[in-house]
Amino acid sequence: DIQMTQSPSSLSASVGDRVTITCRASQTIGTFLNWYQQRAGEAPRVLISGASNLEGGVPSRFSGSGSGTEFSLTITSLQPEDFATYYCQQTYSIPPTFGQGSKLDIK
Amino acid sequence: EDQLVESGGGWVQPGGSLRLSCSGSGFTLDDKPMHWVRQRPGKGLEWVSGINGDAATMAYSDSAKDRFTISRDRESLYLQMSSLRPEDTARYFCVKDGGNNILVKGGFFDSWGQGILVTVSS
Numbered sequence: 001d002i003q004m005t006q007s008p009s010s011l012s013a014s015v016g017d018r019v020t021i022t023c024r025a026s027q028t029i030g031t032f033l034n035w036y037q038q039r040a041g042e043a044p045r046v047l048i049s050g051a052s053n054l055e056g057g058v059p060s061r062f063s064g065s066g067s068g069t070e071f072s073l074t075i076t077s078l079q080p081e082d083f084a085t086y087y088c089q090q091t092y093s094i095p096p097t098f099g100q101g102s103k104l105d106i107k
Numbered sequence: 108e109d110q111l112v113e114s115g116g117g118w119v120q121p122g123g124s125l126r127l128s129c130s131g132s133g134f135t136l137d138d139k140p141m142h143w144v145r146q147r148p149g150k151g152l153e154w155v156s157g158i159n160g161d162a163a164t165m166a167y168s169d170s171a172k173d174r175f176t177i178s179r180d181r182e183s184l185y186l187q188m189s190s191l192r193p194e195d196t197a198r199y200f201c202v203k204d205g206g207n208n209i210l211v212k213g214g215f216f217d218s219w220g221q222g223i224l225v226t227v228s229s
Contacts, residue, residue, distance in 0.1 A: 044200075098152040
């Protein structure tokens with residue numbers, strides 16, 4: 001199975017800040033990498049597919065980049081609703097594996 | 108907006124069985140690939156099983172293999188779980204895949220139900 005490792009596992013930031021979360025795959029996965037946001041008590045929702053494609057309805061302050069084994073999710077100008085846990089996921093091969101999550105909370 | 112609704116969760120003793128169901132609210136699951144993903148209390152997301160729209164192609168995680176069976180019809184998605192263990196305690200999410208085939212690269216999980224809680228305990 002492909003292992004996905006996110007860093008940091010937790011981070012604190014303030015409204016208006018810019019943050020970046022990194023995801024590393026244990027083998028190359030091209031750009032078959034998705035990002036999800038999960039707010040407390042809610043189901044996850046997809047933010048970005050294919051490493052950099054912003055899904056419908058997702059604010060443009062979210063962006064994704066990377067290919068191969070190194071990927072990043074960047075949020076510019078954090079808003080109160082962005083404080084949540086973020087997961088990366090590879091869909092290069094079965095099983096589709098997730099990173100352990102990166103919890104973003106308010107400083 | 109697609110809405111998925113799970114049912115069938117609850118409490119069961121170790122070794123017991125449970126059948127989860129998922130239906131679309133206001134729409135049919137049609138021919139899209141579907142998955143079950145679970146989240147143990149306070150933990151991350153774990154893919155459990157997936158099935159293509161033709162219901163002929165399925166895949167399972169190692170922890171689900173030989174104990175869980177995924178199936179579907181035009182209206183609903185199912186997960187038959189047997190020989191349940193305490194470590195199967197989790198919230199189980201029904202998920203629609205935005206791709207076309209669970210075995211093809213590039214899928215993404217574009218609709219999620221709210222999840223249903225399964226508790227395995229004596």
